[in-house]
Amino acid sequence: MVQYKWVALSNTTIGVLMSSINGTIILISLPAIFRGININPVEPSSFQYLLWILMGYNVITAAFLVTFGRLSDIFGRVRLYNLGFAIFTIGSILLYITPNTGDLGALELIIFRLVQGIGAAFLFANSAAIITDAFPVTERGKALGINQIAALAGSLVGLILGGILATINWRFIFLVSVPVGILGTIWSYFKLKETGGTAKGEGIDWIGNLIFAGGLIFLLLGVTYGLMPYGTSQMGWTNPYVIASLIAGAGLLVAFPFVEKRMKYPMFRLELFKIKAFLMGGISQLLFAFAFGGIMIVLIILLQGIWLPLHGYSYSSTPFWAGVYMIPMMAGFVLMGPISGALSDRYGARTLATIGLSIVGVAFIALSTLPYNFNYPEFATIIFIMGLGSGMFGAPNTTAIMNSVPRMHRGAASGMRTTLQNSAQTASLALFFTIIIGVLAATLPTALSDAVTNAGAPQLAPIMSKIPVTSALFSAFLGYNPVGAILSALPHQLTASLSPSTVATLTSKQWFPETIAPPFMHALKISFYIGSAMAFLGAIFSALRGGRTIAEEEITRVNSPIQRGVKDERDRI
The missing domain is CATH 1.10.287 (Helix Hairpins)
Structure with missing residues (x-):
């Protein structure tokens, strides 16, 4: 008979796989989704839909992770984990059948994504706790490393699958999660069992x-x-x-x-922060998520909006190829995740996690040296190394955090850890967008005015310089040249004054990307410097976590202070 620990790992791995596929498949498929619901990116109000579809999911999961983690400690982790699978699947079905288009269709997508986010909060709050309950302390790093492979492999599958499905029908993007969700819901209901105990009798x-x-x-x-x-x-x-x-x-x-x-x-076990391993691991997780949370979206904007069109790719194909060209980062994750997890079981997390974050910091600096028309092998090498560093940090740090807390509080601890991560990811997106929009606001109007004048249409300079920065950024992300829409909205007398060669230049695949690329890269460099600083700061906190802290196994709840049963084991590195 298969040992229960492998059943628990398999099921939670499916949950992580589903949610990670969902995350990147949305990211890479937004151009097809917005074209499918007829949203015009040139409209200033359209940018809010981009933000909410990207960030609303994280907002809702971050808001309820700790709550759901605490509820799981009271009512049972498996029970609420099962509920999360079902809710997430319902949200995926609703997204597939989104009935309307335009502003109403965008609003429906946002609401249904929030439903998914509630289900994901139940899954995220409990998966690490269920694995920690099921595996002995000597195997948890390996188990969490395998779980991390699923998360990162799912991210890779999402990128590729999103690019493929986006060219067929945007609704299929949401349908992918449904069979996985149904399988996971049924399997978790019949096979998972409570092994961690519950805090029965406690109030909410x-x-x-x-x-x-x-x-x-x-x-x-x-x-x-x-x-x-x-x-x-x-x-x-x-x-x-x-x-x-x-x-x-x-x-x-x-x-x-x-x-x-x-x-x-x-609901929030503040006394957990008295455990040094939990505190330092949580801060390291926060800083890593803050540094890394926005990197995927800005690199995809760079690929879809600038690099791929400049290299001859059609706008309709850029989502697929952006996913393909991001594979090295995912490969680095998948390669290093299980290795670092297994090593952390033997040697502890401090050295591995610290080196991993330092590698991420160096990779950020390397990215800041690239021009917008970079050589792909150089770009691929840098993001592969960044993936290696991220994989080296992830599983050991999670293992160290979960090992340090008593069994009865693992649901709350898992929820707190993931809350820090998701909140920082959302803040990271906001920070990266703020920097990019701020820099573009100062430089893009002049760049557009000069470029349109050099193209032979100085009469359009006052109009082009007033394009909202958010519209330009949105257009770049969706692989959409707004110049055609702007020209079609101008008075006939003005457009008639343009020569055919000038119109062809302005509406070509190269003109708009080349125009926005220099100011966009300047903004990216600032973002990369901040990301590097956050990663290095996280490495410092990781190094300060001290010796390996392992909580004694506790099956029944006791009323003693949370520090009871915690012992320190010095790292053997």
């Missing part, structure tokens, strides 16, 4: 739940809408509603720990 901290979820949602909403134009400004950081949302979110989150100290059954 409704006040803490509301304060934490409300604070995080307000904060992430403020960050999201801060990226949208407001009045004459290219971004909305001066919008009173954005400011109020940020202040309200920050205020609630600052008040949260003080409220939790007064709760009999707190």
Whole structure:
């Protein structure tokens, strides 16, 4: 009979595979999705749909991960994990049947993605805890490394599959998750069992739940809408509603720990931060996610909007080829994940995780040296090394965090760890977009004006210089040249004054990418420098985690302080 630990690993691996495929398949297929629902990227209001489809999923998962993790400790991790599988599958079905187009269709996509996010929160909050419960301490790194392979392999499959399905029918992108979700739901219901014990008799901290979820949602909403134009400004950081949302979110989150100290059954186990391995591992995870969370989207924008068109690829084919050209990063993940996980079982996480984050920091610096028309082998080598570093960090750090906490609190610990990760990923996207939009706002109008003048149409310079930065960025991401739409909207008398050769130049595949490339690369370099700084800072905290901390196995709940049963084992490296 197959040992239960392999059943638990197989099922949680399917869940991770499904959610990771969903993440990158959306990322690579957004051009087909927006064309499918007839969203015009030149319209300034369209940028909000891009942000919400990209970030709404993370907002909702980050807001509820800790809550669901705590509920899992009370009612059972497997029970709520099963529920997550079912909810995620329902969300995928709703996305496939999205009935409308235009603004209403975009709103439906956002809402259905939020449904998926709720299901994903249940899965993310419990998968690492279920694996940790099922495997002995000597095998957890290997198990979590295998689980990481699924996450990263799913990301790779999503990139390729998204590029293929995008050329057939955008609805198929969402259908992929349905059979996997149905299989996982049935399998988890019949095969998974509770092995970690539950905190029965404890109440639910409704006040803490509301304060934490409300604070995080307000904060992430403020960050999201801060990226949208407001009045004459290219971004909305001066919008009173954005400011109020940020202040309200920050205020609630600052008040949260003080409220939790007064709760009999707190949702957020603040005492876990007394465990050095948990604290330093969590900070390292936060900084890594902050550095790495936005890198995939900006590199795909670079490939789809600039590099691929300049190398002769049609706009309709750029999603597929962008996925193909990102394979080296995924390959680095998949290669190093299980190796580092297995090594961490024997030697501990500190050295592996620290070296991994340092490699990521160096790779960011290397990316900042590339021109926009780079040589692909050089680009592929850098992102492969970045993937290796990320894989070297991921499994050991997760193993160290989960090993350090008592069995009864693993649901809460897993939820807290993943909350830090998802919140930082969302903040990373916001930071990268803020930098890019800010730099483009200062440089793109002049670049467009000069380029259109040099193309032989100086009469269009005042019009082209007023293209909203978000529209240009959105167009680049969707592989769409906005010049054709702008020309078609101009008075006939003005367009008639343009020579056929000038029109051909402006509407070619090369003109718009070459025009936006220099200011875009300048913005990317700043983003890469910040990402590198975050990775190196994370490496410092990783090095400070100290010796390996392993919690004693606890089957039944005890009322002693959380530090009981925690022992330190010095790293043998």
